[in-house]
Amino acid sequence: MSKLHFSSLYLALFCFSASHVHAAEAAGTTLEEFFTAALVFSPMLKSAEERWKVGDAGIDIANGQLLPQISSNFNSSDNTREEAGRPEQEYRGRNMSVQLSQVLFNWQAFGSRQQAYLQENMAEAEYYAALADVFTQVADEYLRVLEAEDALTSIKSELEAITNQLTQIQRLYDLQLARITDLYNGQAQQAAVQSQLVTAEANLTIARETLFANTGLAVGGLNRLPEEVKVIPLQGTLEEWLQRAAANNKRIEASTLALQVAEKVVSIRRGAYMPRVSLILQHQTSNLGFQNAPLNRADNNYIGVDVTMPLFAGGSNSAQVRAAQSQRNIAESDRQQVSLDVYNNARTAYFRIKAGESSIEAAKLLAQSTAMAATAMRRGFELGTETSVNVLNALRDQFRAQRDLQRARYELIRATLLLESEAGTLSADDLQQVSNSLTAPPATP
Numbered sequence: 001m002s003k004l005h006f007s008s009l010y011l012a013l014f015c016f017s018a019s020h021v022h023a024a025e026a027a028g029t030t031l032e033e034f035f036t037a038a039l040v041f042s043p044m045l046k047s048a049e050e051r052w053k054v055g056d057a058g059i060d061i062a063n064g065q066l067l068p069q070i071s072s073n074f075n076s077s078d079n080t081r082e083e084a085g086r087p088e089q090e091y092r093g094r095n096m097s098v099q100l101s102q103v104l105f106n107w108q109a110f111g112s113r114q115q116a117y118l119q120e121n122m123a124e125a126e127y128y129a130a131l132a133d134v135f136t137q138v139a140d141e142y143l144r145v146l147e148a149e150d151a152l153t154s155i156k157s158e159l160e161a162i163t164n165q166l167t168q169i170q171r172l173y174d175l176q177l178a179r180i181t182d183l184y185n186g187q188a189q190q191a192a193v194q195s196q197l198v199t200a201e202a203n204l205t206i207a208r209e210t211l212f213a214n215t216g217l218a219v220g221g222l223n224r225l226p227e228e229v230k231v232i233p234l235q236g237t238l239e240e241w242l243q244r245a246a247a248n249n250k251r252i253e254a255s256t257l258a259l260q261v262a263e264k265v266v267s268i269r270r271g272a273y274m275p276r277v278s279l280i281l282q283h284q285t286s287n288l289g290f291q292n293a294p295l296n297r298a299d300n301n302y303i304g305v306d307v308t309m310p311l312f313a314g315g316s317n318s319a320q321v322r323a324a325q326s327q328r329n330i331a332e333s334d335r336q337q338v339s340l341d342v343y344n345n346a347r348t349a350y351f352r353i354k355a356g357e358s359s360i361e362a363a364k365l366l367a368q369s370t371a372m373a374a375t376a377m378r379r380g381f382e383l384g385t386e387t388s389v390n391v392l393n394a395l396r397d398q399f400r401a402q403r404d405l406q407r408a409r410y411e412l413i414r415a416t417l418l419l420e421s422e423a424g425t426l427s428a429d430d431l432q433q434v435s436n437s438l439t440a441p442p443a444t445p
Contacts, residue, residue, distance in 0.1 A: 027220030031142055031435040034215045038138045041216035048123075048130040055120035062116035065109050072098045079292050093288040100281040104305070107271030115264040122257035129250035135431060136421045140414050141211040146225055146438075147410040148204040151403055155200050158399035159193045162392060165378070166190055169388045182388040189392050223438035225409065231360055234353045234416075241423050245346045248424025252342055255335040262331035266324040272317040275309045342422050349419035356412035363405035367398075374398040 028034050039045065075095040082088050103109055166186040172178035208219045246252065282302040289295040310317070377394040380386030413434060420426040 027218040028215070028222075029220045029440075030223055031139065031431070031438065034138050034142055034211065034217055035135060035431070037215040037217035038134050042130075042134050042214070045127075045130050045134050048127040052120070052123040052127045055116070055123035058116040059113075059120050062109075062113040066103050066106075066113060068100055068102045070098070070100050072096070077288075077292065079288075079294070081292075081294065089294070091294050093286075093292055093294070095284075095286045095288060097282060097284040099283075101306070102279045103277075104279055105275065105277040107274045108268050108276075111264055111268035111271055115261055115268065118257055118261045118264060122254050122261060125250045125254035125257060129254060132250065132421050132424075132426050135426065136417050138211075138215060139417055139431065139434060141207070141214060142222065143225075143410050143414055145204070145207045145211055145219060146222055147406060148200065148207040149222070150225075150406045152197070152200040152204050154399050154403050154406070155193060155197050158395065159190070159197060161395050161399075162186070162190050162193055165381075165388065165391055165395065168381075178388065185389055186392055189396065221441045223435075224441050225413075225437065226439055231357055231412065233357060234350070234419075238347065238350050241346055241350055241419060242343055244423040244425055245342050246339070249342050249422060250424060251338050252335075255331075255338040259328070259331040259335050262324070262328035266321065266328050269317070269321045269324040272310060272313070272320070275307055277308075278306045280304050280306050346419060346422040349415045349422060352415035353412060353419060356408055356415060360405070360408045360412060363401065363408045367401040367405045370394070370398040370401040 028037060073096065075093075077093045078090070079093050080088060080090050166183075169178050169182050169186045173180065173183045211217075211219050280303070282300075284300045284302070285297065286300075287295055287297045374391075374394040374397070377386050377391045381388060381391045417426070417430070417434070420430050
C-alpha cells in the first residue's frame with residue numbers, strides 16, 4: 001500500500017461526502033456524513049497530522065545545519081585614553097566582522113539529516129494508520145448503533161407477542177380453562193423481556209453517544225441494513241492476508257521506521273568520537289588595538305579550516321551510546337510487538353469472517369424454522385393441542401434466533417473491515433460499498 005492509496009482514500013471520502021454534510025447543529029444519517037465529521041473532529045487524527053508537520057519541519061532544521069552559516073558582529077564604543085605626559089584623548093572605536101562557516105565533515109550533522117527524513121516518513125505512516133483507524137472505528141460504531149436499534153425493535157416485537165399471548169392466557173384463566181402456573185409463567189416471561197427492553201434501550205443510548213463522542217455529529221435516523229444481504233465469500237488464504245499485512249500495514253511500517261531512526265541515533269552518538277571539520281571565511285574591520293588602544297583602521301580577511309577533535313568528555317559520550325543502543329533494542333521489541341498485534345488481529349478477523357459466512361446461513365435457517373414453529377404453536381394453542389408454555393418458549397426462540405441473525409450479519413461486516421484495515425488494503429471503495437449497502441429508513445408518517 002502506498003501513500004497515494006491512502007491519499008486517494010482520504011480525498012475520495014472527503015469529496016464524496018462533502019456535498020452531504022449538514023450544518024453543525026444537524027443530525028447525521030449517512031455513513032459518509034460521519035466519516036467527514038470524524039476527519040474534522042478526531043483529536044487523534046489532528047495530533048497525527050501535527051506530528052507529520054513537525055517531522056516535515058525537522059527536515060528543514062537538519063538541512064539548515066549543513067548549509068552555510070553567516071554571522072556578523074558590530075561594536076561601537078566611546079573611549080577616553082590618558083597617558084603620562086600626554087593630553088587626554090577621546091575617540092570612538094568600532095569593530096565589525098562578518099563570518100561564514102561551512103560544514104565539511106560532521107558525522108553527527110549528517111546523521112541528523114538522515115534521521116529527520118526517517119522521522120518524517122514515520123510520522124507520515126502514523127498519520128495514515130490513524131486515518132484508517134478512524135474510518136474503521138466510525139464504521140464499527142455506526143454499525144453498532146444499527147445493531148442496537150435492530151435489537152431494540154426485535155425485543156419490542158417480542159414483548160408485544162408475549163403480551164398478546166399473556167392476554168389470551170389471562171382470558172382462559174378467567175374462564176377456568178388455564179392453570180395459574182401457566183399465567184405465572186407468562187408473567188415471568190413478560191417481565192424478563194421487559195428487563196431486556198430496558199437493557200436494549202440503555203445499549204442503544206450508549207452506542208449513539210459513543211458515535212457522537214467520536215465524530216462530534218449528532219445521530220439522526222441512520223440508514224438501515226436491508227433484510228437480505230448477499231454474503232460474498234472471502235477471497236485468499238490466511239497466509240496471503242498476513243503477507244499483505246506485512247507489506248502494507250502502516251503501523252508495521254511506522255514501527256520499522258522507528259527502528260531505523262533508533263539505529264541512526266546510535267550512529268549519531270558514536271559520531272561524537274569523530275572530528276568535525278568546517279571551512280571558515282571571515283572579514284574584520286577595526287580601529288582599535290590591544291586594550292582598546294586607538295589604531296588606524298585595518299581590514300583583515302581570513303580563510304581557514306577549523307578542525308575539532310574530541311578527546312575526553314567525562315564519559316558522557318560512551319553513556320549516550322549505551323543509552324542509544326538500549327533505545328534501539330526497545331524500538332526493535334516494539335516493532336515485534338506491533339507485528340504480533342497486527343497479525344493476531346488479522347487472524348482473528350479472518351476466522352471471524354470464515355465463521356460468519358457459515359453462521360449467517362445457519363442463523364437464517366434457524367430464524368425461519370423458529371418463526372414457523374412459533375406460528376404452529378400459536379395455532380395449536382388456539383386449537384387446544386399445545387400448552388401456553390410451549391407457545392411462550394417458541395416465541396422466545398423465534399425472537400432470539402432473529403437477533404442472532406442480526407448480530408451475525410453485523411459481525412461479518414465489522415470483521416471484514418477490520419481485516420482490510422489490518423492488511424493495509426482498506427480503500428474508499430470498501431467503505432463506500434458498506435455505505436451503499438445501507439438504505440434510507442422509511443419516512444415516518
